Amino acid sequence: MSPRRSYDQYCSAARALDVVGDRWTLLIVRELLAGPRRYTDLHADLPGVSTDVLASRLKDMERDGLTTRRRLPPPGAAYVYELTGRGRELLPVLVALSGWGRAELGERRPTDAVRAHWFALPLLRLLEGTGLVEVRLEEGDFHLHVGAEDGPVYGEGPAPTEPDARLTVDSATCAAVSRGETGLLDAVRDGRITVTGEGPLAKALLRDV
Known part of the structure; x- marks a missing residue:
């Protein structure tokens, strides 16, 4: 697990970005707002993320208290990731970010x-x-x-x-x-x-x- 990078600024916004500012982190939160998800489900709904990056982000998010990982009972017996209460507190952040970003949405591109x-x-x-x-x-x-x-x-x-x-x-x-x-x-x-x-x-x- 890589050490957390920091802006080394005594500012709550900078501290928040220390935790969620990496590429893909907030989009993983978006997916986990649906409830517990398997790694394969997350990877399928995050087109463009590599398996290495997704695995790394999930480890970082677990370290930082945003997610937990647990094993489903049989017959599922698969591991799932889910948000902690701390991770769920990002819901209004994502809703606000969605509102702010609507001006950037434009028409859907062929590659989207x-x-x-x-x-x-x-x-x-x-x-x-x-x-x-x-x-x-x-x-x-x-x-x-x-x-x-x-x-x-x-x-x-x-x-x-x-x-x-x-x-x-x-x-x-x-x-x-x-x-x-x-x-x-x-x-x-x-x-x-x-x-x-x-x-x-x-x-x-x-x-x-």
Whole structure:
């Protein structure tokens, strides 16, 4: 395990970057916000990272108290990585970073990878309240635990139980909302996002329709 590099500055921002400033670290946190993940799953959803770098980052993050590693009971018997409470505290940082970075998003480039659940952070920034939301996209389905104080923040695939709201949206609209070119409620009013459900989140999205 390599020694931690430091900016050697007595500043909380510099100290934070000592821990999370390395390339890939915050994106690993983004993936682990979905809950425990196997190494192979992390590698599949972080296209471009080498196996050596991913392994090194995970070791560093465990050393720094951001993640833990545990072995699943049989029949799984695989190791999974998950966030500690300290690591989970980075959620608002990633949500804010997602908002700041929307001006940099632009149009999708031919070389850009995409995963449906990468739209989770922009939607978490825009949805208010608490509840389970299922999102249906061309790239696949995912679900969000809006306002969750512990446990997974999002997950791949349909919601595990009946969601409070179900959003059906095309990728172009989801990208436009992520870039800030159109508001979430505006897209619902225009019919570009279809909302169904009986929960408070669905009713809030449909209140002006």
